[in-house]
Amino acid sequence: MTSPTDKPNDGGVPVPVTPAGASSTAPAEYPPASPAGRGMFGNHGTGDVSGYGGLVRQRQPIEEAARPYGGYFDEVRDALEEAYPAFGDAIEKVVVDRGELTLHVRPERIAEVCQVMRDDLALRFELCSSVSGVDYLGADERRLHVVYLLTSMTYRRRVRLEAAVSAESPHLPSVTAVYPTADWQEREAYDMFGIVFDGHPNLTRILMPDDWEGHPQRKDYPLGGVAVEYKGAEIPPPDRRRSYQ
């Protein structure tokens, strides 16, 4: 991973000069290291002579899961591979971490994969529990990830599907035709991250006002806030406070 600069912008968010990290074929499984991962007291560039400021915390890389995955994960993968001929093309990566199975899906294939996941008798993921976005700014060229959590009520299983798109072309097919419940959740992901779900019946903002500019939960969108005076002292907004990190 090339090193992103740690210089915080106005929002206190570290923004890399160039998108670093994984290539577009392998989606990142980690967000970029936060400033908390380096140093001990957060005093970069100051006269720290203790040496603690140079400590770097190593993060264990998550490796692509090796067979057997354990539990029902193998069955799910085999069933999907059998029912979906384009499996090799659509699935970019399989990750098993903390007892959860994640299939990284090529974004243009997501609706097809969901269709198979729902309809195949050996899979039967009838319920789409959750759709959410995560912004991996600085760790991935395709920084916007959409995370679908599918639940099989028949087999009592859960699987996570993850699709990554870039901020320049944040398009992927909507799964509302397969899971009508994704309607509002995709609208929320659009509202908060600017991810465009093609084929969604009514992709408008849902939580923010209609005329809002920007997508608030992107990592380069500052938290904002105003300083408050309390008993004579000025308390800065949360993203400007001393972080002790």
Place this chain on the structure above:
Amino acid sequence: MTTSNYATERETTEGRVFTVTGGDWDTVVSSTDPINDERIVVNMGPQHPSTHGVLRLILELEGETVREARSVVGYLHTGIEKNLEYRNWVQGSTFVTRMDYLAPIFNETAYALAVEKLLGITDDITERATTIRVLMMELNRISSHLVWLATTGMELGAISIMLYGFREREYILDIFETITGLRMNHAYVRPGGVAQDVPDEAIVKIREFLKMMPKKLKEYEDLLSGQPIWTERTKNVAVLDVTGCVALGITGPVLRSAGLAWDLRKTMPYCGYETYEFDVPTHPDGDVWGRYQVRLAEIRESMKLVEQALDRLRPGPVMVADRKIAWPAQLAIGVDGMGNSLEHVAKIMGQSMESLIHHFKLVTEGFRVPPGQVYVGIESPRGELGVHAVSDGGTRPYRVHYREPSFVNLQALPAMAEGGLIADVIAGGASLDPVMGGCDR
């Protein structure tokens, strides 16, 4: 091109020419049907006593029949998920507790379970802490269902049940105040355990509550179940079957009222629910009446669970032993809620420099959570409450997403309301039990 009843028209080289002629008044009048053709659009809310919070409904009506219904949400959006990213992991519990303000313990527990799964300490949570979590969650489920009963009763015109429901809920809030220091927004369930132990007087209060509650439940049923207005307003109203529920992602009492016994406490157990004895009530009809029956039955089941949890409470620690995670603080209930006990402050300030440093680092900076992502789903009073948490390895959440049952369930409103009467929109909406604080976050 519109045709006019008052003038015939034809196209000429000079444009359209209208020929105005006389006509029979009856033919003019009969060509429009003011009763059936007139569609009016009614905006209901966001400030309306019957929409269960700041929910806005846009209804297209034909007479009293709802042709189209659309709900508009977002009026209570407070950016809690974004704010979490600027606080450390422990501070997160004080934010999430404010989401669904009728079920704060559930928000906290789901968050705590997610953080514990990220930390890999799920198995280290002490038995007493887990039992207390179950105890608090089930009490909270009762109080949430009571508010549902109270507000739904009020929205359908039964004011007495509103007073009774809030009265009994007050009792539970009293218990919560005794245990956590606060009636709402407790921040009591923390990553690693709970903030502090349950005092003995709370146990006495809960026992009293369990003795008192069955009589009250009987009272509610006497008041409502046989009452003709209540049955007329609820039976066969806002029906949604299992297929519709699953497609729309509806979980919780609404799904169970359609007949599917899907309850995460049974189907994907957490917090040791598999070791408790309780039933999952269902109802075959899938209407508002069914949801009323299911929720009343769930109150009874929750009381069973509270009783079992009380019997299981054995003395022991309520926080994980790991001093890198558990706050060294010893909390006590002060005049303004909860804070550090004075003895503890005196000890770390006066006697132990290392304790002071450790305390300072852990409270200001927080613990580090290994990178990765998890999803945890629990059964809240409204359905599956899911937390998708992502860590970058630092002391603050990288991303926390709440799969809020209120938000997802509200999508069912058009399916329930369209084609019905406008009065049934109120009954149907109320039966979903949306809490806008949770829906909008």
